[in-house]
Amino acid sequence: MSTWTSPSRRTVMARTAAALAAGAVTACGSAKPGSGSDPGEPAKADFSERGPITLAKGKDTTGHLRSQVEAWNKEHPDEEVTFLELSESADEQRVQLVNNARSKSDAYTVLGMDVVWMAEFAANKWVVELPKDRFPFDDMVPSTVTTATYFDRLYGVPWASNAELLFYRKDLLEKAGADSAPTSVEEMFEIAEAITGKEESVFGFGSQFAKYEGLTVQITGLIASAGGVLFDDEGTPHADSPEAIRAMTELRSAFDSGVIPKEALTYKEEESRQAFQDGRLVFMQNWPYIWELVNKTDGSSKVTGKVGLVPLPGIGGKKGASTLGGLNWSISAFAGNHGTAADFISYLVKEESQKEFAMATAQAPTLTSLYEDKDLINRYAFWTALKEGIDAGVSRPPTVRYAEVTQAIQESAYRIISGEAEVEPEMKALQKALVKLAP
Template sequence: MSVSRRGFLAGLGGLGTAAVLSACGSSDSGSSGSTASAGSSAAFSGKGPINFATGKDTTGKLQEILDGWNKSHPDEKVTLKELPESADDQRSAMIQNFQVKSDAYSVVGMDPIWVAEFASQQWVQALPSGTDTSKLLKSSVDAATYFKKLYGVPFTTNGELLFYRKDLLDAAGVAVPKTWDEMWAAWEKVKGTPAAKGMTAYAGQLSKYEGLTVNFTSAVLSAGGAVYDEENKPTVNTDEAKAGLQTLVDGFKKGYIGKPNLTYKEEESRQAFQDGKVMFLVNWPYVYPKAAATDGSSKVAGKFGIAPVPGIGSGTGTTVLGGLILGVSSFAKNKATALAFAQYMATESVQKEWTIASSQAPVATSLYSDADVIKAYPYTETLKKALDNAGTRPMAHNYGDVTLAIQNAVYPALSGGKSVDETLKSLQSKLETLAK
């Protein structure tokens, strides 16, 4: 499962977690409230049967949605092609299909970090100019955009949140922190109390894996910087990027972030918070139902709250996106049907049906004020605030090399092996080389 493919609403209200239908991405343009500049509508011709290739669905709901389409489009039926549960295996299957120019996959479910690669290789089609995205979250549309062209229709999204011990903050008379400095100050007021015995301040995903790229990118964005600029050029050797990384490094040096965080992925950090070992946690919303469980598995049930991730300095806290984007294969037959189907999956009725059934975050803006969704998932409005200010991981055509370079550079800095200046100077050079 991809680092950002955690169900945003997983398990609430007795609902099961959806399998693999979500993740991350970026770029300029394609904003909501407008239409997206893209390819020629002439490329999207032909109506008839199509295939939809995406990760395995364990809810059973996806086929029901496809059955609804098929009933109203008897001559344009969609066949579900379920790929393996692993995101890496899904990507491999799609690439193998693209490389032989097969028409077996008409619509493909893309992790947003694949958009740049698939687009640069011309494996997926730029959508027609005038494709309407006005009812979708702007950040999700940005995640489907590469060099100002829209390469897919967003289907789900996701973003990390700040989980905090509300009981401890309330007892200390401290407001919910909006910055990392406020977070550390809150901890200083609480750490000496009996309730905080055995705790540290913070947990995130800082092991040497994809989660580290997410956490580093979020820190840079939250300090007002960017890992890559709007022209897709690396920009990590800046004051803002240094402030972001320095915040993480100082967290370790000052003992706010415990050394075990160097081994933490999603589950380890979630468990630390759920076991009452940390006061603050940044993680995907799937944590909520687990931490709120009243079956004895959580020591913080009824004691925690949620908020958008904190900012750094004068920067605004910025989460990194997750989600799933529906692209149309450049080798597909019946592309008019493929595009119509992808757009159908982003309609409010389908989005609501899928959200309630699957625990995946919707891209339809209206659902974040929908009474049924809010009743089932109480933190929906908070997540909307986070998603409205969300950023993305680098939209690089060779993203695998980029994320590995980030992990290899940042991890030694967190563990005290390299200075922040040295780390980012070296990383800038490496990313510039990869951009050539």
């Protein structure tokens, strides 16, 4: 396809190249859980214990998990599962789970765990190690299993995953002479700059740039898309690496040029979705749930039938990477009836259950086979792209002190994209902060 390079864009790219040439460090591989000190002997389970258990998870907004729990209870009257719905807020869910663990309460048995909580709970021995031969780990997408691993031990069973995708206006790209979606971030911004110069009230790109957890998701994936990592396999931060500086320079230049609107500094998932749906963005990065919303035929979307989607593009010839979302099932170290808990988790993650849930809710499953399922492929236009995105996905920093780490990342990233700080000095300051937070 044809590409564009404006004079202002060439200046930014030249400055980026100069910054990269100023220094270099060894490139790091993709991060995996393992940050922190090895906790030693993990909490063990007694899988011979059977009886009633509780399931503690965030609010079931779909209603479908509750129906699966009810189906289990009909078949297992002596091993009934009581579903305890926690807060809808992820932060509040974590507080509830942490407070339960610190009090060594047996109130929760099976825990619905955000993937970024695994290191903290494993390191503190609040959840038990799970046997590799009891669950279908070999049949799962490898990147999802990584999210449940801490120091080469498994503490969770992946149930749901997710990856962001690039949504784009097919009609605007065609009008601009681009015959396919961009294959790199650089190309995407160049196309966006060309289109926004001709289309009134249309901005180039939007994603989640407000100062909240979504910003950590953006920065982690963007740096990985440049071939870098925030934390390596040993838990060492690399926020000031050439790859990280290049990624953040690309992002900052898009804000400076106006390709990304200043209003995007307030965007979370829904704000970016609404801007795209209203026809005000050429490109948008977001989760797959928005596909049906932006294609509604009830008049709520101005871009119905005009939207394409692809996996995220990379930077500097690297493969694009989304930060993974998702949920793992873990077993509390302080509750009993671990045998029933393990069987109930196996029931939730088996192929029949995961397919049923995916067909009803569009939740991304963890079993590889379901991404080749014809029913799901026919049901969701994004299914194949989603699998590619999950395969290339990376985890957020898997550190025991995650709450402090994500806050530091958000503060530095926001200062950069809002123009309050320059890329290189701010990333060096972030590096120093992360070194202090790393065990």
